[in-house]
Amino acid sequence: MTTEAASLVRDVLQEYGSLAQATVRKYIRPREPRSALYELASDYPQRGGRALRASLCISSARAHGGSAADALNSAAALELLHNAFLIHDDVEDGSEERRGAPTMHVLHGVPIAVNVGDALAVLSLRPLLENRSDLGPRLTLRILEETARMATESIEGQAMELAWRRDNALDLREDDYLQMILKKTCWYTTIYPCRVGALIGSRDGTELDRFVRFGFFLGAAFQIQDDLLNLVGDHGRYGKELSGDIWEGKRTLMVIRLLQLASPAERIELGRILGLDRAGRVGRDVKWIRERMHAYDCIAFARRVAHGLAGAALHEFDGAYETVPDSRDKRFLRALATWVLERA
């Protein structure tokens, strides 16, 4: 990635991220009931995070001729919903850390965490309904339809992943993984922001399905990179417990690759470890899986797949955004396909 492209991505993420976060703060202002709801609802959003999804939405709107202000409510709603997903995912995965601090349910227990997640999801409806005054009732409803579709995809993807753990699925292939993250990650992280931005910028004047392939490749590269950082990243910068995915028995691409390459005896051991409850796994189990992943080059394999996906995203970009003229926002969107693998 050129220095110029890297600073473009950094600048745009900072500019649009700050805009979105300021709007998010308007909706999570402390009020009663504080100690069991609104103070907690503002916790994850206040822990930082770069608001990538919001920036994608705003830049896609601007690339299509809209203003940042037009897209701001939708971008903030997406961040609120993202935080709702994070809280429920952390409960469902038994995760211990998020953005450098203990997860919501570790701090406040599962009952309150589930309710706070629900609150953030409902709060996300507010800015989407506020769209009405600037964008009019028809476009407001179209955005809500896109949102219902996106949330459905996310929940279906989450259900697939939860079923793999429940059933201790061991016969998974790369395809299964990609289908799961298409739904669980890509729809809300990349596809939806591109679509809704285009919807707003073009005033419902453009066809939205052309963003699915670009969003899928970009989002999949993003997710695999995220899984790699979980395994080999810097804990301080990553903000979650390292190897947390292995502790949680997640079927990442590296685990799926290992399942395919392992010897029969190793496969049995892997099945035993993945079949345990999280509390049943011990440090030795996690260490053994990490060692086997290295022995079979699973990490290098996942890196290659992520590179291939990022390349495909770059290729698809031209088709997805061919109808819009060159602009800083368009260059930013294109640069993300390279940036996604270089972020730490």
Next chain:
Amino acid sequence: MTTEAASLVRDVLQEYGSLAQATVRKYIRPREPRSALYELASDYPQRGGRALRASLCISSARAHGGSAADALNSAAALELLHNAFLIHDDVEDGSEERRGAPTMHVLHGVPIAVNVGDALAVLSLRPLLENRSDLGPRLTLRILEETARMATESIEGQAMELAWRRDNALDLREDDYLQMILKKTCWYTTIYPCRVGALIGSRDGTELDRFVRFGFFLGAAFQIQDDLLNLVGDHGRYGKELSGDIWEGKRTLMVIRLLQLASPAERIELGRILGLDRAGRVGRDVKWIRERMHAYDCIAFARRVAHGLAGAALHEFDGAYETVPDSRDKRFLRALATWVLERA
């Protein structure tokens, strides 16, 4: 309650309930992923239940000159959201039974139960967005605004109740209880159905705040009767474990009354029991609380409060529905204020 009024309530509940349930079934048709999502999403709705909230919504729409068809999507959405609330509430309360069968998280674990609840909440957006074709974009958005308000009230009420348990609150008064159930129960059970029905029937032509008092009194009488049935009802008909509220440490009106009347020594014992985790409570604890409730006439007290509230609902009814002419639907709505205490 006269025989005539009783059969009116029974007939209308059956008629509108069947209509709403048929619409609900359209939205929860089995599809992939089945075994971890959509088969489970249809579980609670298929367990029965009389769809009281849907019938309230339809009758309020018809009383205001609308048709059942006009209100059907909104009524079905409310039932879907109700089932989403039930699944998350059961997780949050650690409840074991619902409608005569084990709760979702007892059957499938907390992670899948939380996700299925999320799915039902998102599914409820579908019929609300479908409203557009029959009711137009403006009325569709007004209903969505009402829905966001209602869901916010419900979640705030749930947060209040969860905080009482977290903090082992012992200094609660009748007022606190009524404020909590105004938010947690009344908004979505009675106030919202009356408001949205009127909104639809009058085509956004009537003032909605006049339904708050009627809905509050009716919903509060309903909730207290529900708590009484939990304590002294017939398990087969009630469908939840008896005394489940005591096992869960819930601050019902009977518990709050007991806290006020108990001797200092009894209050200490009550505080000890209420402060335990659910798993820490034993049968002896629950039995002791039940005995003390009987000794201090807490059940008779709660019955009196419920009667007072039902009477107030009857009084408020005339103001709430004074603008609409006599009709079967109006008579049904009025009869609910008496029926709510007589249902088993």
